[in-house]
Amino acid sequence: MTSQPRPGPAVFISAGEASGDQHGAAVAREIRRELPDVRLFGIGGRELEAAGVSRIAGLDELSVMGGTEVLRRLPGFFRLQRRIEGLFVTEDVRLLLPIDYPGLNLRLARSARRQGRRVLYYIAPQVWAWREGRARKLQRDCDRVLTVLPFEGPLLERYGVRTEFVGHPLLDAPRSRAAAARDRAAPGVRMTDSRRVIGLFPGSRAQEVRFMLPVFAEAARQLARRHQDLDFLVARPPHLPKSLYAGAGFPTAGAREVTERSWAALTKSGTITLELALAGVPMVVGYRTGGLEWAIGRRLVRIPSIVLVNLVAEAPVVPEFLQDRLTAERVAAELEGLLGERAAGRREMLRAFDVVRERLGDPGCAARVASHAIELLARDQESPGRLGTPC
Template sequence: MLLFFSAGEPSGDQHAAELLRELRALDGRVRAAGFGGPRLREAGCGLLEDLTQHAVMWFRRAGGALLYYRNLYLRAEAYFRDSRPDAVILIDYPGFNWWVARAAKEYGLPVFYYVPPQIWSWARWRVKKMRRWIDHTFACLPFEATWFQERGCPTTYVGHPSFDELARHAYDEAFVRRVAEGGPVLTVLPGSRDQEVDANAVILYRCAERVRDAVPGVRVEVAAFRERHAAQFVARATGRNPPLAESADFQNGGVEALPGWRFHVGRTPELIRAATCCLSVSGSVSLELLYQEKPSVIAYQINPFAFWVQNRFRRVKYITLVNLLADGGLEDSDLRLYDPRSPRADRAVFPEYLTYRDRSADMAGHLIGWLKEPDQRARAERRLAELKRELDWQGAAGRAARAVAQAVDRFRSHARPQAPADGATGSGLLSD
């Protein structure tokens, strides 16, 4: 069995790698190629390109990379023509993966979406693309499985693979103990993309400094995704350009690039594990915060125009996936953003702030409460533990692998891939 994977984000790379490992455990003859990152390569996939190095956000940046992605599209098309994989498996990353799906369908290849894009949150019209180009969706969230099925997309709910991945992680427990010793720890998670770090550095810095002023002895540990993000964070937050330290310093004891702030690279799981509480940008990391049962504040700073845009397109109350899971999913007529003064504020397990204003005082208030009041922190931890237990996601990657293998077998028994009719190349760009 030959499978083609396409994953563009670091989290998608991890999910794809986990799925491939489980598939190969079921059948050692499974081969794989495609687009992904280092984890997918380690799992045995022959990469045509490392897409995790080229993640883009917003239309302006995506437009600048159009030629690059069009060339990748043509490479995928050539691979489908010459190698005829048994199935194409997409993981999130919808902008480029729509292109891959279209190329695959032109050659009659079955296309599956694993960890589908969250179009239910902001771009519901794109369900038309799911119906047109995706043969089967393997949903990670119970409410999204229902949503896709109700809109004519064949869907199987398998659970989210994040808990399996985190349970399998080999933690450096000695490092965790060193960080945790000596008083409370605030772990800051500024994101894995350059744009996220740039947009959120100021608000995260102001919030954490408020916490440091209010809680004597608290230490700020920053989990930078790459070394350049540490320098980028300091430059954006303070206006200073610090010299980069050696890689080993970031990975071992960390680098104190700001007074009271220590920056690390490649230590995100350990820093979350060692934290008393966390301050994070919005993203898939919220699932890891849930898994580790860490009280956390979620932030996402955008400009006024982007705030106006999200008000027009957002179709869910929360930007944090864990809050959606805690507060009943998608069926909510109240789409007003989280407000700590709202009567229903306590329904969100992670206080979240999508804003263009300075909300650092509100954000810091939650963190200071958890750090100063052990009972308040214990209540937050209990809520997270209860939600984690309710989700029961252990074994999701194995369930997904079995479901994917069965779907591939069904398609192999009913149809054979065909070349495009009349020599069509399908090299045009996708439209809505």
């Protein structure tokens, strides 16, 4: 009787947000390049699916913000967790690759560890900002944690977490023509297009957009009345409906396109600030959430800024307006100071972005993450009996 060929190893990639979907897809392609017979499963968005990952849930099922919304959707998350844990068994998943998104991913890491599976956490939860107790969970349940910000490793290692800095995945993205043109332009040299685009980035979650977009849009209208050469473009992730943006009165496009076309930006906090910095787009950051979430977060957060650019630069490079301080008048006035090519604030910010770019490491992040994944899979095959102990 002819024996059936043994299936390739199974990897589960868990990405709960648009950025994780993008970065996970890059890693999935690198893993498959090295292991053509690998079986990839996961939760995430269209990019993971396009990279050959069999999804069991999409971003629309995972996108939440704030404590009250999380509580409302907890039953659905628990059902999803049980489905994933069942798939771990039926598909004999040997490696879990969680990407940020700690609410669900830390629970999945706990389950995977208890089942004797490898866990490679990519893009560490921001325990340096709040809830440092999560670091102990990372130490307990992860074989390794791959960090993308230079200051994260030393903070996590204080808790015994095995870490490695792999550089930031944004460095793998090709520089846009618009960004290259901005880099080449000498002070005082105007772009050939007489109109300038201001990008509005209100977030990748529906609740973020509801909180931020009305303020961002009003700031844009105020600037439009004072500057006739400005156009405004709103970044809309594909998993959010167009109807959510109808009241703003401005066209929408994907975040990548908006970034490439922007002369300056008004944005929420998060990874998007690093994307804009790497593209050479000066920005102002605004953030607002529900009153309860803000009150809780203000007690927990222990960092001087919520803007990643400022944390990497170790300086207040980008102005930020939080909660009640986020008004259309304030952010419009701050943005106005970044519009002129000779504006001191604009030139100083662009110089600081060069420092940020240097501190984020070298390109090739996805390949380095895939190398760690393949190494752990190989260790699994060599000594499956030792999976319960982090390596």
